[in-house]
Amino acid sequence: MFVQASARGAYAYDEHGRRYIDYIMGYGPLLFGHTHPALVADLDTLAASGWIWGTTHPEEIRLAERIRNYLPAMERMRFTSTGTEAVMGAVRVARASTRRSIVVKFAGNYHGHSDLALFDAGASAHTDDASRSGIPYGVTQDVIVARYNDLDDLDAKMNGREGDIAAILVEPIVGNMGYVTPVPGFLAGLRARADRVGALLVFDEVITWLRLGLHGASAIVGITPDLVTVGKILGGGAPIAAFGGRAEVMAELAPAGRVFTGGTHAGNPVSVGMAHRVLDLLESHPHYYPQMETLAERLASGIRSLFADRALPYAVVQHASIVDFKFRAGEPNRNYDDARRADKELYRRYYDAMLARGILLPPSQNEVMFLSVAHAEGDIDATLVAIGESLDEIFTS
Numbered sequence: 001m002f003v004q005a006s007a008r009g010a011y012a013y014d015e016h017g018r019r020y021i022d023y024i025m026g027y028g029p030l031l032f033g034h035t036h037p038a039l040v041a042d043l044d045t046l047a048a049s050g051w052i053w054g055t056t057h058p059e060e061i062r063l064a065e066r067i068r069n070y071l072p073a074m075e076r077m078r079f080t081s082t083g084t085e086a087v088m089g090a091v092r093v094a095r096a097s098t099r100r101s102i103v104v105k106f107a108g109n110y111h112g113h114s115d116l117a118l119f120d121a122g123a124s125a126h127t128d129d130a131s132r133s134g135i136p137y138g139v140t141q142d143v144i145v146a147r148y149n150d151l152d153d154l155d156a157k158m159n160g161r162e163g164d165i166a167a168i169l170v171e172p173i174v175g176n177m178g179y180v181t182p183v184p185g186f187l188a189g190l191r192a193r194a195d196r197v198g199a200l201l202v203f204d205e206v207i208t209w210l211r212l213g214l215h216g217a218s219a220i221v222g223i224t225p226d227l228v229t230v231g232k233i234l235g236g237g238a239p240i241a242a243f244g245g246r247a248e249v250m251a252e253l254a255p256a257g258r259v260f261t262g263g264t265h266a267g268n269p270v271s272v273g274m275a276h277r278v279l280d281l282l283e284s285h286p287h288y289y290p291q292m293e294t295l296a297e298r299l300a301s302g303i304r305s306l307f308a309d310r311a312l313p314y315a316v317v318q319h320a321s322i323v324d325f326k327f328r329a330g331e332p333n334r335n336y337d338d339a340r341r342a343d344k345e346l347y348r349r350y351y352d353a354m355l356a357r358g359i360l361l362p363p364s365q366n367e368v369m370f371l372s373v374a375h376a377e378g379d380i381d382a383t384l385v386a387i388g389e390s391l392d393e394i395f396t397s
């Protein structure tokens, strides 16, 4: 079992001091690698005036304004510590604003580990049987799970319950059942249905915002949601996330409105300071995104060649600094049914073979490989050698 002792740049180190090229990258937040000097230098200056105040402060307001510059749908926002809480807050606001209860979500999307978010969730979640997963029966009555990329399935599941739907919650581009992009018309279809039934459209951009660029998935897909959640990269490793959206919807929040959300650590000056450092770094290094993309393309095309050489029928997906493939023949995943058909046993053996060669992958095949500013060409090339050897090992033994 891999037990981590430290990390630096693109590398993780185990308890015996062995180095691994890390593609987990903290499950997404580490866009700059583990220890980018601009993020970790002089951390004491961030904490010099205290770590938690429990009060609003100018840097928190300035951060909200900076985020809104890139995500204009977040007219007003509230900070939380985790993506889980951000989604919980967005859902509660949506329910209060619509005076309805039902949340529509999509199988294979992951929205954190609150009760309703876990139904048929992707990533590493295991909740096929809600009744045995610690989720109260009552919660099951207020969730509709539909197939991603399938408006017919959505319509069938919503049928007869339209007037009770508070929110349609979705990862606009999904990073939790492999990397799955929306088919043309899917997100526009969600927007249209939300408008038709009087529900709110919630985009969960906890993975995608800042991973896919400063304007996130919302700008790529060209659809404006009512509410958005962000997190992960925002803190550069420090715990901070946020939810926000249309001003009149967010007006439901206390103290002006009746919806309470809170968090002892939410909006603390250290996490907020880290978030400013992240945005400073991205704004002052516009070459970072193209640099990561070039590396990701190198990795993806290298894997494609390795598959072609061995006549393996797996599709490789790459977008920005994300690279992904599954042990399933055919086109890339379109929904969770596809993702579930990937061969788990093969992935387990591949994971072990790669670990033995100094490459750290996410342990679940639902996750993707995240690259960072710290990864270099040499890392990619070493990874490709390891992938070739690992494929030969698992397909010949």
Ligand SMILES: Cc1ncc(COP(=O)(O)O)c(C=O)c1O
Residues within 6 Å of the ligand: 027, 081, 082, 083, 084, 085, 087, 110, 111, 112, 113, 123, 171, 176, 204, 205, 206, 207, 231, 232, 241
């Ligand atoms: C899309 C998405 N939303 C929400 C979350 C939950 O965020 P957190 O782990 O910070 O609670 C995750 C975590 O992986 C995520 O991928």
